[in-house]
Amino acid sequence: MGLGECLKSQVLCQVLISYVFLASGLLINLLQLCTLPVWWLNKSLARRINCRLGYCISSQSVAILDWWSGTECTLYTDPKMYPLYGNENGIVVLNHQFEIDFMCGWSFCDRFGVLGSAKVLVKKELAYVPVIGWMWYFLEIVFCKRKWEEDRITVSQSLQKLRDYPENFWFLLFCEGTRFTAKKHQISMEVAEKKGLPKLKHHLLPRTKGFWVTIQNLRGTVAAVYDSTLNFRNNESPSLSGILSGKKYHADLYVRRIPLESIPEGEAECAAWLHKLYQEKDGFQEQYIQTGRYPGPIVSTPRRLGPLINWLCWSALVLFPLGAFLVSLLSSGSTLTILASLAFCYGASLLFRWMIGQTEISTSSGYGNKVNNS
Numbered sequence: 001m002g003l004g005e006c007l008k009s010q011v012l013c014q015v016l017i018s019y020v021f022l023a024s025g026l027l028i029n030l031l032q033l034c035t036l037p038v039w040w041l042n043k044s045l046a047r048r049i050n051c052r053l054g055y056c057i058s059s060q061s062v063a064i065l066d067w068w069s070g071t072e073c074t075l076y077t078d079p080k081m082y083p084l085y086g087n088e089n090g091i092v093v094l095n096h097q098f099e100i101d102f103m104c105g106w107s108f109c110d111r112f113g114v115l116g117s118a119k120v121l122v123k124k125e126l127a128y129v130p131v132i133g134w135m136w137y138f139l140e141i142v143f144c145k146r147k148w149e150e151d152r153i154t155v156s157q158s159l160q161k162l163r164d165y166p167e168n169f170w171f172l173l174f175c176e177g178t179r180f181t182a183k184k185h186q187i188s189m190e191v192a193e194k195k196g197l198p199k200l201k202h203h204l205l206p207r208t209k210g211f212w213v214t215i216q217n218l219r220g221t222v223a224a225v226y227d228s229t230l231n232f233r234n235n236e237s238p239s240l241s242g243i244l245s246g247k248k249y250h251a252d253l254y255v256r257r258i259p260l261e262s263i264p265e266g267e268a269e270c271a272a273w274l275h276k277l278y279q280e281k282d283g284f285q286e287q288y289i290q291t292g293r294y295p296g297p298i299v300s301t302p303r304r305l306g307p308l309i310n311w312l313c314w315s316a317l318v319l320f321p322l323g324a325f326l327v328s329l330l331s332s333g334s335t336l337t338i339l340a341s342l343a344f345c346y347g348a349s350l351l352f353r354w355m356i357g358q359t360e361i362s363t364s365s366g367y368g369n370k371v372n373n374s
Ligand SMILES: CC/C=C\C/C=C\C/C=C\C/C=C\C/C=C\C/C=C\CCC(=O)SCCNC(=O)CCNC(=O)[C@H](O)C(C)(C)COP(=O)(O)OP(=O)(O)OC[C@H]1O[C@@H](n2cnc3c(N)ncnc32)[C@H](O)[C@@H]1OP(=O)(O)O
Pocket: 085, 092, 094, 102, 104, 105, 106, 108, 109, 118, 119, 120, 121, 122, 123, 126, 144, 145, 146, 147, 148, 149, 151, 170, 171, 172, 173, 174, 175, 176, 177, 178, 187, 188, 191, 204, 205, 206, 207, 208, 209, 210, 211, 226, 228, 255, 368, 369, 370, 371, 372, 373, 374
């Protein structure tokens, strides 16, 4: 193990990274709160400011992926489509199988200049996660309860608001609705069988209603669906804890651009179209597993310096006061103050540990474990 790897695996480094993320993130959440009056005066300006503030948070996770762990993200796509990425609005349909899929997604957003404005249809539970969940309120992220009776109205309303969004955005949809586990796969294939649909080997059966309602509400606003299939080389099972301890992974993403006009309008036709798309995605995954690559050429999308610079700036800003505080704490010699500070640090590390837990498949929800909505 080299010196760099040894340093990265030290607990102290991980504690400092967590501190920088939490302290700067909460500060940015506060700044986002301060933009509330701007919403009434100039909505477009408020949205643009929040895109920049959101970037300051989400690009820290990109910095940790691209620069700290050195994870390589490779893009397979048609080079003719490449100039369009980031220069138009897109709906990204992605498989949901890996704990760090959202970080790889963010990394690609950064490479195409849409990280600050990136959107997602996300489960309501994540809205309460400090820093990221709170940031999402100001970025007009679409929350769902995964209960169609309630979501059909609220999701449509949130999507309608994006029609006059002032920046190009990608809207991410994990149509499987939950992360892949062997049990959820077995149950969803029972549903597929009942519906007379072909079985999928590498995906859960997609939930079609969210896709249909997204297409319906964003038609005319979004130019294309970016069908995206992600996998990792050498059967890697990447985790956020691995990334934090500097472990390098190799992500491969296959993207096909599908013009929105080619997607049927009716609900049943749109659902059938999505099922067919997932059958194709399943074929791409099988090909990847057999050959180690996706169809089509690799397009170079180098990691960018922006996330690293942003991360270093925020680190300097919040680590300097921490250092000054620690010096004054030790020189004060007050046992009570030192104990209180230790208790606070312990609480903060528990919070961060809980946040990491949100990304772990072992703590995945029970959604999809039964043949119904719950
Ligand atoms: C160039 C580079 C390109 C790309 C780069 C890649 C990405 C970058 C882009 C953006 C990044 C942005 C942000 C990323 C950051 C963070 C995101 C992190 C994670 C959050 C993700 C989540 O929270 S996923 C969970 C939430 N999302 C969803 O659930 C979406 C999918 N779900 C739906 O669409 C649902 O329909 C719904 C949520 C709208 C409603 O849910 P409900 O449960 O009520 O579903 P349904 O009504 O659909 O369910 C009933 C139907 O399902 C059938 N059924 C029943 N049991 C099962 C079962 N076990 N499995 C499958 N199907 C089942 C049932 O028969 C019903 O069928 P119908 O035919 O009647 O529909």
